[in-house]
Amino acid sequence: QQQVKQSPQSLIVQKGGIPIINCAYENTAFDYFPWYQQFPGKGPALLIAIRPDVSEKKEGRFTISFNKSAKQFSLHIMDSQPGDSATYFCAASITSGTYKYIFGTGTRLKVLA
């Protein structure tokens, strides 16, 4: 119930492609779904986040799609660039508390030049 399942584990795309990373959850009490981006040697940093009252959120080239009935959400990266090569983590949280996150297992993305 507390798990967040993330796929794929790794992804290689050509520059300009649209990588898609998927996450699924079970606990319907989750009400905050962030994506974190981590470059080698760095800690994760918040990229974009969504709450379940909207189905899509876009920030620059990054878009979250959210399907509440299916309990799934995904990250799309438009016009991907080599600089987007990083590990991406989805997460889920219940915000009536201390924002303890449950993280997915991560997706290592490589964008080829």
Add this chain to the structure above:
Amino acid sequence: DVKVTQSSRYLVKRTGEKVFLECVQDMDHENMFWYRQDPGLGLRLIYFSYDVKMKEKGDIPEGYSVSREKKERFSLILESASTNQTSMYLCASSLHQVPEAFFGQGTRLTVV
């Protein structure tokens, strides 16, 4: 900018040693967290603290303890290090009622 600073980037310790990992944040955040990051397992919560001297176990607290004597500092303690505690350790902090967590750069601990 929020800054979360972990005292060491790399540590090598011997089995059975007591190990201290230190984390300091400079933004007066109430919440602080310790995560462990392993390939294929993502980030797993070890302990968190929502106030000075308050702590709660996360998902994998066995073999670890924590200390929070001051609001800005949160320490992770490995009482008797073992080889299966070789990992990347990440500290994070956040405000009550604000969901964004800020992470430090991590400490890569190797136990030999």
